[in-house]
Amino acid sequence: MLIEPELFFINEPELSFGYNQRTADPRDGLMLFGPHDRDKIKGQINIGIVGCINQRNRLKSYLRKLHQPVGSLQADIARPSFPGLEAAFGIHVNFDNIVEIDVKESEVNKYLQYSDGHQRVHNLSNLFADELIKYHKEEERPVSVWFLIIQDDIYKFGRPKSKIPKSPQNVRLGLKKKERNSSQPFLFDFFNQMQEAYEYEVNFHNQIKAKLLNDKIVTQILRESTVGYQEIWEDEKLIDQQRVFDSAKAWNIATTLYYKNGGLPWRLGDIREDVCYLGLVYKKLNDDPQNRSACCAAQMFIDSGDGMVFRGNIGDWYNPETKEFHITKNDAADMISQSLEAFKEKLGKGNYPKEVFIHAKTLFDDDEWTGFTEMAAGRSKIIGVRIQSTSQFKLYRDYSFCVPRGMTMKIETNKAFLWTKGFIPRLQTQVGLETPNPIVVEITRGQAAIEQVCKDVLALTKLNYNACIFADGQPVTLRFADSIGEVLTAGKNVTTSILPFKHYV
Template structure:
């Protein structure tokens, strides 16, 4: 019988580690005061070499941005510097050189790019746009200097037309009916029309398709919309609304440093030998049956590194309760593959493995996970999911939302954690809606709810793609859909990278 509780506590904000083993809660404070945690390690980058692909306008915008990123930016709307901390410049923040000029750049014809971005057939549209950007990767193996990261500067038109639900108002190219597209996806050939069969086997999302197709070049990429590179905080009518320039500088700088081979920060509260595995599922298309899905594992280590491993296809999806459940063998193979990949890359022994899944973890499934581990390794199965229609907590005065880190315990294995909320360091709430809690259920294994919640709160601060004081979800859950889409919706892409920086 489960003991009923109804207690509320506020967890301490997890600290992050930086240079000289200094610890602070906000990554922007730590980088400004001390520098990244990997300073002094032999493998850290001393400078970031990068390439750029985009239209002539996009390259000009990024060139101006590169020069600006070497300088400090201190303006904050209404002088709210706690909410929008000053950016000290790339060199000052990361102890690393940022060159104003790229090692390699490729200029795309803006008229050709716009033409293919408006093709009637969405599969042809996304595939052709990605082809345009891939042309900038072909010469990378021939360069004398290795490129650490490739930057794809994308016109906002691409963002609008190359997503799964995009609609084009003035399409170009042949009109392809939905019925004909479905026949082509099933492998049928047209007698009088030539087309690339592969384009119907890839994702309809530009971002996820290009992430998958560029992995064979062994260079992580960063996609940047042209409008993001605006070097001011203007909010004129009709313009895209952006966060302040200092905030955008922080975000892009931290991801460039991370994807360029550096490690900006790490969890100071992490325990050695402990890893967290986010289980990602993605349903296959209807041609494979309505129960068919693939599974993937995202493993995050005690030092913040991430590993991705793709599991098997199978009837893992249940239309009845809309849950994903693996067989014992599939669960064994998935975790065994992830653990083996970890051993190959790091050569260390893990002592504890915490599994995070949005779906229920069945007893059969957990037995498979346990079989994949050694007798010395502790395995804990936890269901973690945002509860959009779940309970809410309010402070008595109702002037501010609950404090980030509030844990509402219902029992020793069930509770709600608020990853968003009022942040004392910022003296405000940086969200727009009533904070949505994460529901935590310890379904298998032995662990205290307090300890699990503290770990999950810490994992909300390992998103190197966004330099802020903490997300509302841990990285094990936040990126599960994106990782699953990249791996599963691009089945013809067989060259897959094991490290997480290729997926975000």
């Protein structure tokens, strides 16, 4: 129902760190109090490194520097110095026990000359994935996190639509389109192996993640220029430009290392106990001529802030006319059932969540909503929330900086504009140079107060453990929806169980 627009402000959500101390900026909390799981994850950690010898050596050198303070060329409030891995997180890498797997540079260079993108990326990703799976099955030395350190050319030519420069050395090896999906096996295994490459998306990152899901191998992929740009670049001006981000890079890599090692760097300060947030994920399948087939999945985030991913079924979920995704009643019921049972098991309290907020970018139709509510009846209250980006509305003010992050304009009883980007007093600046756009938060199913929903959404923008930043522009329930969908559909037969969020990022 339309109302007179009401403008109000939501205070910056606080995070909880070591000793249950609170602060709004993750970097402040880590420097002052340490991570939330400081008593659970501490001391030495065992890592593995996969890559060519030069890249592995650069990464080890960088990790040693990460144990010392790291500053930036232009350090300020918004870019604080990194105090060191032990000082911030209470952990240190056991350099005497790093497991190293060598990838031959000659093999990398050979496949980088493949002009067919499918063959190039498939073979490059197998150089890393096959070795990791072999180690996982045959060796006993525990490795909590694997670093994949890759040449910049793998990143450059391992993305969709990437093409290598024309050269006489290029290898034109591939199959014709009619041969790629042929059900008739080739006479020689070599051609059957070539055919397998076309079952995967041309994306090195997504292929690696997809190929390792079934073995539950946790990885962090880094480019060599990320950790060794001063050694491989010659342009001093370019080097100085990159040095501005040294501390931010150290914060991000250290936070990711701690999280993927099993620790929560921080959690929400104002916990709403027994509340669950579910973000719906959809990804179209490009090989469907009808343009309707899609994969569905869900990201579940519990009240602590940790997350898990559930893969749903593949079906005709996409409507090219409305450009919306909708699943069937049975699939909706199955998805909410998995979420409720996982919540009950994860918390170890033997109870279901009191409330489940389902976040999506589109509206819910009657069939899927019936599936959600009927399966949750007697167990949890279900609320459907649509969250969309918009550029149709801006709010200006007569000050040096734009509107503050947290500003909210309620325009209907169940709908509001929420500014997740804007001026941040703690940083004394705004993130980005342009006047920020709000996101639209709307309760489309169920009953809840829009003020509380907006407060929750703002808090969920601070749970990106893949980086150490003040906040994101999107809640974590939707922030990684596209990338998770791409990992789940990177291969034709990607199989996985319910896995923690860290396996996908």
